[in-house]
Every structure is written in structure tokens, then in C-alpha cells.
Amino acid sequence: MEHASAAAIIDAHGMVTGWSDGARRLTGYPAEEAVGLPVRELLAEDPSPDVLAARTGTVVLRHRDGTPVALPLRACEVLGPDGSPGGFVITAEQPGGAEPTLAGQAFQQASMSMSVFDPQQRYLRLNDAACQVMGVPEEALLGRFFPETVEEAEHSRGFNWHLRHVAETGDPLHYESHTRAPSGSRYHAWNIEMWPVRNGVDDVVGVALAAFDSTEQHWARQRLALLNEAADAIGTTLDVVRTAEELVTLVVPRFADFTSVDLLEWVLGPDEPPSTTPQDVVLRRVAHGSAHEGTPEAAVHLGALDVYPPYSPPARALREGRAVLGRAGEPSFDRWVRERNARAPKGRPYREGTHSMLAVPLRARGITLGVAVAVRIGPSDPYVQDDATLAEELASRAAVCIDNSRRFARERTTALALQHSLLPRGLTGQAAVEVAHRYLPCGSLAGVGGDWFDVIPLSGSRVALVVGDVVGHGITSSATMGRLCTAVRTLADVDLPPDELLTHLDDLVTHLAAYDSDDDIAELGATCLYAVYDPVSRRLTLAAAGHPAPALVLPDGSAELVPMSAGPPLGVGGLPFEATEVELPEGAVVALYTDGLIEDRDRDIDHATDELCRALTARASSLDALCDTVLKAVLPEEPSDDVALLLARTRALGADRVATWDIAPDPARVADARQAATEQLTTWGLDEAGFVTELVVSELVTNAIRYGAPPIQLRLIRDRTLICEVSDGSSTSPHLRRAHAYDEGGRGLLLVAQLTQRWGSRQTGAGKTIWAEQPLPPD
Numbered sequence: 001m002e003h004a005s006a007a008a009i010i011d012a013h014g015m016v017t018g019w020s021d022g023a024r025r026l027t028g029y030p031a032e033e034a035v036g037l038p039v040r041e042l043l044a045e046d047p048s049p050d051v052l053a054a055r056t057g058t059v060v061l062r063h064r065d066g067t068p069v070a071l072p073l074r075a076c077e078v079l080g081p082d083g084s085p086g087g088f089v090i091t092a093e094q095p096g097g098a099e100p101t102l103a104g105q106a107f108q109q110a111s112m113s114m115s116v117f118d119p120q121q122r123y124l125r126l127n128d129a130a131c132q133v134m135g136v137p138e139e140a141l142l143g144r145f146f147p148e149t150v151e152e153a154e155h156s157r158g159f160n161w162h163l164r165h166v167a168e169t170g171d172p173l174h175y176e177s178h179t180r181a182p183s184g185s186r187y188h189a190w191n192i193e194m195w196p197v198r199n200g201v202d203d204v205v206g207v208a209l210a211a212f213d214s215t216e217q218h219w220a221r222q223r224l225a226l227l228n229e230a231a232d233a234i235g236t237t238l239d240v241v242r243t244a245e246e247l248v249t250l251v252v253p254r255f256a257d258f259t260s261v262d263l264l265e266w267v268l269g270p271d272e273p274p275s276t277t278p279q280d281v282v283l284r285r286v287a288h289g290s291a292h293e294g295t296p297e298a299a300v301h302l303g304a305l306d307v308y309p310p311y312s313p314p315a316r317a318l319r320e321g322r323a324v325l326g327r328a329g330e331p332s333f334d335r336w337v338r339e340r341n342a343r344a345p346k347g348r349p350y351r352e353g354t355h356s357m358l359a360v361p362l363r364a365r366g367i368t369l370g371v372a373v374a375v376r377i378g379p380s381d382p383y384v385q386d387d388a389t390l391a392e393e394l395a396s397r398a399a400v401c402i403d404n405s406r407r408f409a410r411e412r413t414t415a416l417a418l419q420h421s422l423l424p425r426g427l428t429g430q431a432a433v434e435v436a437h438r439y440l441p442c443g444s445l446a447g448v449g450g451d452w453f454d455v456i457p458l459s460g461s462r463v464a465l466v467v468g469d470v471v472g473h474g475i476t477s478s479a480t481m482g483r484l485c486t487a488v489r490t491l492a493d494v495d496l497p498p499d500e501l502l503t504h505l506d507d508l509v510t511h512l513a514a515y516d517s518d519d520d521i522a523e524l525g526a527t528c529l530y531a532v533y534d535p536v537s538r539r540l541t542l543a544a545a546g547h548p549a550p551a552l553v554l555p556d557g558s559a560e561l562v563p564m565s566a567g568p569p570l571g572v573g574g575l576p577f578e579a580t581e582v583e584l585p586e587g588a589v590v591a592l593y594t595d596g597l598i599e600d601r602d603r604d605i606d607h608a609t610d611e612l613c614r615a616l617t618a619r620a621s622s623l624d625a626l627c628d629t630v631l632k633a634v635l636p637e638e639p640s641d642d643v644a645l646l647l648a649r650t651r652a653l654g655a656d657r658v659a660t661w662d663i664a665p666d667p668a669r670v671a672d673a674r675q676a677a678t679e680q681l682t683t684w685g686l687d688e689a690g691f692v693t694e695l696v697v698s699e700l701v702t703n704a705i706r707y708g709a710p711p712i713q714l715r716l717i718r719d720r721t722l723i724c725e726v727s728d729g730s731s732t733s734p735h736l737r738r739a740h741a742y743d744e745g746g747r748g749l750l751l752v753a754q755l756t757q758r759w760g761s762r763q764t765g766a767g768k769t770i771w772a773e774q775p776l777p778p779d
Helices: 021-027 049-054 102-109 128-134 154-169 215-233 240-251 313-320 331-343 345-351 385-422 475-493 498-515 605-616 623-634 669-684 687-707 748-755
Strands: 006-011 016-019 056-062 068-079 085-092 113-117 123-126 173-180 187-198 204-213 258-264 281-290 305-308 324-327 354-364 367-377 433-440 449-457 463-473 526-534 539-545 551-553 559-561 580-583 589-593 643-650 658-663 712-718 721-728 758-764 767-775
Touching (some): 021 056, 021 068, 021 085, 068 123, 123 128, 154 204, 215 385, 240 258, 240 281, 240 385, 281 367, 305 313, 313 331, 313 354, 313 367, 324 385, 354 385, 433 449, 449 475, 463 643, 498 526, 526 589, 589 605, 589 623, 605 623, 658 669, 669 687
Antiparallel strands (some): 006 016, 006 085, 056 068, 068 085, 113 123, 113 204, 187 204, 258 281, 258 367, 324 354, 354 367, 433 643, 463 526, 551 559, 551 589, 589 643, 658 712, 712 721
């Protein structure tokens, strides 16, 4: 019986009497061994009653090597001459044989992988596509248990679990899998349908499945998901290097086995892009990553410069302004890999199997910033044009974020430079207080704010302490801060009282907002605190415009906030400012600060203020050390606003350094005033300053008697300079004028201005004071 089908003849006693060559190929038994055996010895398990009744169905035979073989069999009864049963002819279609029916041909030739298993997960049928996936012919799988035919892996166990689930429950199911096919090394995405196969009495006699290879659709979804994720994952900070690292983290290992980001040198500095393109492409490595710890594939260290030859894919990508796709076998690609291996031979084992790469330029707003390189190694699929399109989209997103970071860094640097140029540096030129200060720009995305402070020497050894805050961030706030800082210094030079100075400053802010449409002052506002300390009277006079009150630490170690009115912020207009005056002992510490020190979204302001007062009472070797102690104790780890802190320890000028005389409004008393001043200088050991002082006292007292009003007072102050003050009850301020040749007067103030270091006048509650300073003779 040599034909395509496997067949056997069984007599009425169940003995094998005939055996075809097809049966030998299926079971491994040659005819000489099979003929004469009871048919039961060829069975691995008894057929089900349904199969016996129908004389057709799947029967599990025992292969000659002992493995079970499940075969669809059909039994045809053979009758003797008298019509009595003489046995059976049993046939089984040989795998790979021509299907006799159209349905069978459709199954065998289907483009998707289709298989049939028995309830014990043994192969019954496979079509051509399934055999191609498995990499072996059908006869090598029939009757074998599924786990024996695949690698021991999670996806194999999952597949077998689904087969068993359908066989046990009789419920169809659908699931997706991303696995490597047994016949190859590439990963495939599969859409798998499994359903039970039932007999006439509704029993599950098998499980059928159809697996559709949806790899292309899977990668299309993955590309879209990667793009969507890039919108949130790239550009979370305004830091150039961090943005590059976010791109690497996103694509490794989902899109690349190794990725690097190299930037042109000027991108990391304050410079603008060069007008000409250099011949050699020099890039700095800012980020790279791979699936291996330490990224051993990298031939360039982080932060290092690298010169890219013109033939290399990165140089070509920069030159052509598009993604360059390279594959193994291309001369430029192979040359590039050899150059990397020669440069960093230790990473060569990790580069084995490199088969494709993408070099994509990082371009934003028409400017090339650098290049990103993605490499695939080993069993992964090579890059195709769709991958190049995706890489360009990702690189475009990253480039815009990198350019934003670069612009932010440049603006921040500019704002900081502007702000530092406007803030005081040495804070010299006064002896009324000892000062220490700190300024901390915040690191938030909002940029540098408009906080400032100042220490301004005033007449009569007094000093002005100023702290302010322009709400908002960026160059605009820094520029506005500069305008206000300059305005305060100008108004302080006029020697206005604190409340009056803030009134003028408020008018200025209102005018700035009215005449400068680009200024944000009107919307955002500004705050300021202005204080004047007099070391002679030891009085601190202060007023605030929407600014927190300063803290005061007394020599006994107690600390509290100065009770005062906060006042309206600058720019509100029409509301008064209230001055507060307190008398301080020598050695008291006044702490002025901006709201960034105590205000934060997650902190209670009262609690922060208490922390400030406690920190100010800590023991410290100096005011500078106390500044650091306060910042460490009060500031959160990541301040959300700029912080300015100014500490001033008060000094006092004792009675031995101040001399005061009341002058009668009589011209004859001018000589007495000169004599008193001369004697006081002798007491102080300043006889060398006697000549100039006599002239100054004579001129100022004479003017007060002649043009002023009583009461008249003369005061000498010995500080870092020798200060002569004459006060009277008139509010009319003197001014320099040019005297003509025959004028009898008008030369006195000019003489004072020529002989002294500086002079001026200030308004007081009872009139005015004219003052002049002259340097002390060297010791």
C-alpha cells in the first residue's frame, strides 16, 4: 500500500495485518515490526468513546521512540464474502500532503499562523505559516506537548496557560504578545485568537488558534506613544544637559540600544551662534546611555570634546540638516565603527553586532545645536525610514527644549550680571553700623527676581539701610530693581525722612507704570523698607511700603520684630506711609530681609518668622557667620524666590566725640563760636584742622544768623571725618551762586565747598541743618 496516505489494516481480532510506508513515517515502526502486533500496543491512550462510535477523530499513538503522536484517523469497516465483519482499514492523512477539501486548503495556505491542539496541549495540526514560525515541518511537531517545542521563557509559559485555560473553560479569548519567534531572533508582535473546538455533544476536543503578525502596527503604535511621551518627558527643566539626558532616558532601550547627544560648544556658553560654519565639526558630549551600566559602548567620555570627520554620520547629519541612516556593510558606516573600536578598544565587545544607526541633527528656530546618535546592536530590527522620521520628530522636540534652556540660561546670566552690578559691594564709607549681607538668586524656572538692598552713608554720621523687592522675575524685574535702587539713592542724598522718601518713591513707581507700557510694575508691584540710623542719638527711624518688618536682636540676646505699619506696596498711590522710631542700645543687630526668606507655599509665615528670630539669637563669631546661620536655619532646601538678607550691628558715638553749642542770633557771637570750635579741636588733638574749621564755622554760623531763624545750634562730630553742622529754624536751603567782582557777599558757601570734602543741607522737623565734612589728619 505505497501511496501518499498512511494506512493500516486491522483484522476482526484487533491484530495489524497491513502497514503502509506512510504509517512508518508517522510512527517510526517498519512493516515487519508492526504487522502481527495487537493494535492496542500501538496506542498511547485509549480512544474516547465518541471517536470509537464515530469511527473518526483524533487518536494518540505511541511513536517507536516512545513519544505520543496525536493523529486524525478514520476507520472503514471491511466485510468478508458472506458479509460478516472482517476488520478495518484505518487511514491518516500524512502531514504536508495535499488537502482534499477547499476548507482544508484554505487552512493550510492561510497567511496567518494557525494551529490545532488537543485538550492536553499537544499538536494536532499546523498550517504552512505556523510551520514557518516554528522553523520545523509539521511532522516534527504532531503529537508533541507544546512546552517541549519552545524555549523555557515567560512568554512560552503564558501561551501554554492560555491554551490550558481555553481547554478547561471552553471560553474563547484574545490577547497580544511581543515575543521572539522560535524560528528567528527578531521580536514580533502577535494578535492571538484562541477558541475551543467541540464535538457533536458539545465537549471540548481541541483548541484552535490563529496568530496575526502585527509587528508593523505594533511599532507604529510604539512610535506614536514615544512621541506622546516625549511631550511630557523632555524639557521638564530649563537645563541644557538635563534636557539631553531626558532624551537619552526616553529612547533607551525602547528605540535604541545606545544613544548619545553631542552639542556645539557655543550652545553651552553665553555666546550667540557663529556666523560661519567651521570646517571641522567639534562637539561636546553632554549625555549618553545604553542598556549596560556605565555605557561601555561610548567612545567619548561625558563632557569631552570630539572632532567628527566629514565622512561620519554625525558630521553628515549636521552638514545636510537631516537624519542620516547607516547600516552594516556601507563603507562609511563600517569605517565609523572601526574608528570607534580603535579609539576605545575596551568597549569593542559591547559594540559587537552593531548593525544600524541614526544620526539626527538637533535644530531649533533655524539654528543647528548639535546631533543625536541612536545605535541598534544585536537581535533588534535595523532602522528603517519610519524610524528616521520618528527620530527627527524626537530630535526636533529635544532641540526646542535645549534652545529654550540655552536662552533661559543666557537671560538668567544677563539678569544676574545686571543685578550684581547694581547691588552694593564693599559697603564702605560709614561707621554707624557694622554690616553683613547675603543675596541668593532662586533656581526656579521663573528666573532671577528683583530683590535688592543698600547701605547709604548720610550726613551727620547717619546711615540709611534699604531693602526692597520688585515682584516678578527676569530681566524686566532686574531692570526695574535698578531704577528703584537708583531712585532711592537719589532721594536719600536729599536726606528725606523715611516716610517722605517712600512717598516720593511711590509717585515715581506710579509714573513709571503710567508712561512705560512695557513695564510690569503696575501689575506686579514692588515693596521697600527704608531705615535711617543716627549713631549720636542711637535712634532708628524706619518706614515700609508693603515690606515685612525687620527683626531686632538686643545685646541681652532677646529678639523680636520691630512693631511698625507695613504700609501699602509701591505703585498703589494715594495712601500715606507711617514712620516708626525706636531707640537702640549700642551693639543691637537689625535684620532686614525680603519675603523670600520667610514666605513659601508650604510654610506658615508666623512659624518662619519665629525661626528667624531664634536663628538671629544663635552664637556666631561674626555677622557674616550669623548670616550663614540664619539662611541655613530658615530657608527651605529649594527656595522658590530670591532672598536678600542685610544685618547691621549698631555703633554709638559717645559724648566725648560730639560737641554742641547753642548760638544766640547775634553777629557778635560768631567769634565765640569760632573760639569754642578751636578749643574743642585742641581737646580732640585735631589742631591741624583748626584753620579750615574756623572758616567753615564762621561762614555757616554767620549765614544762619543773617538769613536763618532761631534757634541756632552748632555741632561738631568726630567720626571717620570731622563734621560741622549748623542748624536753624528756617526751612530755606542755601545754594551756591557766582559772586560778581564788586559783590560784598556770596562767596562763603563757595569757600566752604572748596575747603571741605563735601557739604549739603537737610530739612529737620524744626527747620534745616547745613553740614560740611572734612577729612581728618592722618594719625
